[in-house]
Amino acid sequence: MSKSERPNLLFRNLNAKVASIPMILTAMVIFVGGTVWTVLYSFTNSKLLPRLNFVGLDQYYRLWATPRWLISIENLLIYGAISLVFSLVIGFLLAALLDQKIRFEDTFRTIFLYPFALSFIVTGLVWQWLLNPDFGIQHVVRDLGWTSFSFDPLYNSSIVIYGISIAALWQGTGLIMCLMLAGLRGIDEDIWKAARVDGIPMWKTYLFIVIPMMRPVFITTLVIIASGIVKVYDLVVAQTSGGPGIASEVPAKYVYDYMFFAQNLGQGFAASTMMLLSVVIVIVPWAYLEFGRRK
Amino acid sequence: MRYKLLTAALAATAALQFAGQAAATDLEVTHWWTSGGEAAAVAELAKAFDATGNRWVDGAIAGSGGTARPIMISRITGGDPMGATQFNHGRQAEELVQAGLMRDLTDVATKGKWTEVVRPKSLLDGCTIDGKIYCVPVNIHSWQWLWLSNEAFAKAGVPLPKDWNEFVAAAPALEKAGIIPLAVGGQAWQSSGAFDVLLAAVGGTDTFLKVYKDKDAKFAAGPEVAKVFKAADDARKMAKNTNVQDWNQATNLVITGKAGGQIMGDWAQGEFQVAGKTAGKDYTCLPGLGLNEVIATGGDAFYFPLLKDADKSKAQEVLAETLLDPKTQVAFNLKKGSLPVRGDVDLNAANDCMKKGLAILAKGAVIPWTDQLLSQDTQKQKEDLFAEFFAKPELTVEDAQKRFADLIASAD
Numbered sequence: 001m002s003k004s005e006r007p008n009l010l011f012r013n014l015n016a017k018v019a020s021i022p023m024i025l026t027a028m029v030i031f032v033g034g035t036v037w038t039v040l041y042s043f044t045n046s047k048l049l050p051r052l053n054f055v056g057l058d059q060y061y062r063l064w065a066t067p068r069w070l071i072s073i074e075n076l077l078i079y080g081a082i083s084l085v086f087s088l089v090i091g092f093l094l095a096a097l098l099d100q101k102i103r104f105e106d107t108f109r110t111i112f113l114y115p116f117a118l119s120f121i122v123t124g125l126v127w128q129w130l131l132n133p134d135f136g137i138q139h140v141v142r143d144l145g146w147t148s149f150s151f152d153p154l155y156n157s158s159i160v161i162y163g164i165s166i167a168a169l170w171q172g173t174g175l176i177m178c179l180m181l182a183g184l185r186g187i188d189e190d191i192w193k194a195a196r197v198d199g200i201p202m203w204k205t206y207l208f209i210v211i212p213m214m215r216p217v218f219i220t221t222l223v224i225i226a227s228g229i230v231k232v233y234d235l236v237v238a239q240t241s242g243g244p245g246i247a248s249e250v251p252a253k254y255v256y257d258y259m260f261f262a263q264n265l266g267q268g269f270a271a272s273t274m275m276l277l278s279v280v281i282v283i284v285p286w287a288y289l290e291f292g293r294r295k
Numbered sequence: 296m297r298y299k300l301l302t303a304a305l306a307a308t309a310a311l312q313f314a315g316q317a318a319a320t321d322l323e324v325t326h327w328w329t330s331g332g333e334a335a336a337v338a339e340l341a342k343a344f345d346a347t348g349n350r351w352v353d354g355a356i357a358g359s360g361g362t363a364r365p366i367m368i369s370r371i372t373g374g375d376p377m378g379a380t381q382f383n384h385g386r387q388a389e390e391l392v393q394a395g396l397m398r399d400l401t402d403v404a405t406k407g408k409w410t411e412v413v414r415p416k417s418l419l420d421g422c423t424i425d426g427k428i429y430c431v432p433v434n435i436h437s438w439q440w441l442w443l444s445n446e447a448f449a450k451a452g453v454p455l456p457k458d459w460n461e462f463v464a465a466a467p468a469l470e471k472a473g474i475i476p477l478a479v480g481g482q483a484w485q486s487s488g489a490f491d492v493l494l495a496a497v498g499g500t501d502t503f504l505k506v507y508k509d510k511d512a513k514f515a516a517g518p519e520v521a522k523v524f525k526a527a528d529d530a531r532k533m534a535k536n537t538n539v540q541d542w543n544q545a546t547n548l549v550i551t552g553k554a555g556g557q558i559m560g561d562w563a564q565g566e567f568q569v570a571g572k573t574a575g576k577d578y579t580c581l582p583g584l585g586l587n588e589v590i591a592t593g594g595d596a597f598y599f600p601l602l603k604d605a606d607k608s609k610a611q612e613v614l615a616e617t618l619l620d621p622k623t624q625v626a627f628n629l630k631k632g633s634l635p636v637r638g639d640v641d642l643n644a645a646n647d648c649m650k651k652g653l654a655i656l657a658k659g660a661v662i663p664w665t666d667q668l669l670s671q672d673t674q675k676q677k678e679d680l681f682a683e684f685f686a687k688p689e690l691t692v693e694d695a696q697k698r699f700a701d702l703i704a705s706a707d
Contacts, residue, residue, distance in 0.1 A: 133538065
């Protein structure tokens with residue numbers, strides 16, 4: 001009487017599937033659809049309005065012959081390396097120090113996390129003032145008597161990107177510290193005890209036992225930092241607007257400027273496609289290693 | 296006096312006529328005039344339009360043209376057009392017109408005899424595409440000014456220069472007195488604009504047109520333009536200690552005597568006025584850098600998106616007429632610090648520098664400006680080049696000129 005056939009896979013867990021339809025649609029139409037559309041139009045000579053007038057790879061040739069784009073890429077690499085390495089190292093060190101059961105841990109944690117509550121625009125403006133030679137750090141130190149002191153990274157083309165990185169680290173390290181701290185708290189006390197019994201020095205315990213165990217936390221952190229690197233834009237706008245000259249330009253700013261100020265959508269799309277490509281190049285091998293192995 | 300009465304009477308009759316024609320219609324007007332002087336100027340336009348029995352709904356967009364234009368454009372292309380919108384006349388709205396999104400004003404223009412009253416005539420060219428008129432120019436802003444601080448030169452003990460060459464010669468003395476010879480803010484458009492001014496002043500009108508109008512890349516790589524790059528090299532050396540970003544901060548350096556001079560458009564004059572400085576006594580202006588007294592006919596204009604609503608379309612016509620009304624022109628431009636687009640208006644209240652500008656305009660020594668000649672795309676590339684040139688001493692004059700010539704070769 002009763003059929004014992006398996007329920008159709010498609011209708012299993014129907015409520016959950018219905019509920020996720022809006023998100024699936026959003027993802028397909030906005031993310032995937034928008035991406036395909038952008039890539040398609042990057043092969044056209046669209047100016048102010050999108051037009052399907054294909055010109056092959058012209059926009060890409062022009063892009064890679066533009067000094068400003070090359071400087072942007074170079075800056076992104078420097079900025080990326082600095083924020084990746086330093087926010088991980090400083091974030092982890094701060095977390096490890098906070099993890100030593102110190103007094104007023106909450107206070108310190110709040111202080112370190114506070115900058116993260118500020119937007120990049122505010123951070124950028126604050127550091128623009130701090131690094132201004134006429135009334136910032138340099139001015140204060142000179143007033144203290146050290147008159148030859150010079151610290152004006154934002155006004156020096158060759159080091160301006162480091163000045164921007166300082167602000168980014170100041171803003172972002174607190175969050176990394178919190179993530180790391182959560183990871184450290186997830187490590188079982190017994191592991192520490194066992195390491196102590198074995199007489200392993202503390203730094204070795206961290207390096208060879210704790211950090212490998214914190215792999216998931218590190219991956220989350222990496223994704224957060226990496227996405228922050230690729231999309232960096234507002235910090236640069238607030239601190240230097242790309243100056244001096246074009247020494248602190250970044251790819252996202254190139255995309256925005258060429259799409260909206262220069263009214264050249266094709267060029268902006270080509271640049272954003274290159275940004276997407278760089279993300280894909282990083283993500284795909286990693287995703288392959290991470291998820292491909294399990295099968 | 297008689298003239299004033301006459302215009303008042305004209306305006307009154309005009310107002311009556313319009314009031315009879317149309318009931319009050321709201322018309323949203325977007326623009327990016329938000330600083331003190333600008334807002335006061337735009338209020339004059341609103342007052343004049345309200346007097347016709349319609350209502351001006353102010354759609355000011357804070358920021359600058361660069362911020363406002365994408366918003367305006369996306370509203371027009373997105374199917375939510377405003378009643379009228381500001382653009383710099385020239386090529387900023389070119390594609391919107393070509394896409395048929397903007398209203399053809401030729402009928403209104405013929406009725407108002409715009410081709411006769413608008414001066415200089417080339418101003419309307421910026422509004423004309425395929426023989427049809429699409430915008431109403433409201434003012435003339437020119438870039439070709441060198442603003443000098445009398446105080447700074449007195450302090451350095453050198454006589455006030457009469458042209459660019461004397462200014463360059465005086466630079467070492469200024470530097471010795473601890474004064475920045477030339478203030479150039481860090482924003483890209485400032486260095487790019489300064490170069491364009493040098494191109495027209497040092498190179499001359501023909502050179503300017505050959506490069507930007509004919510887009511002759513070979514000429515741009517040649518000796519005439521090399522001379523201009525030499526001058527730009529002088530300029531960047533003179534400007535190397537300017538640690539400010541915004542143009543008005545740079546102007547402020549001149550106002551306070553910390554800098555000798557600045558190449559900036561006539562909008563800088565508003566800053567001098569706000570600071571209570573008098574032209575001729577506290578500061579001096581040299582149109583065309585004292586070398587080639589021309590004025591570029593850049594400026595602002597209003598465009599009217601094509602609307603379906605008949606009442607609003609009617610109100611658009613009224614607004615277009617109001618903007619060019621002699622009374623509105625005077626009231627607006629005095630507050631804005633720009634020159635009116637009509638030759639037949641009375642500007643007794645204008646100050647020395649404005650009068651110099653009017654005299655040049657009356658002589659007809661005008662050139663079209665880059666907004667009219669070059670696409671936004673080319674302008675942006677040019678800005679990138681000169682921002683780099685002014686900030687990076689390692690970029691040689693020869694390399695920069697070569698890149699400039701390449702840019703002109705691909706310009707549109």
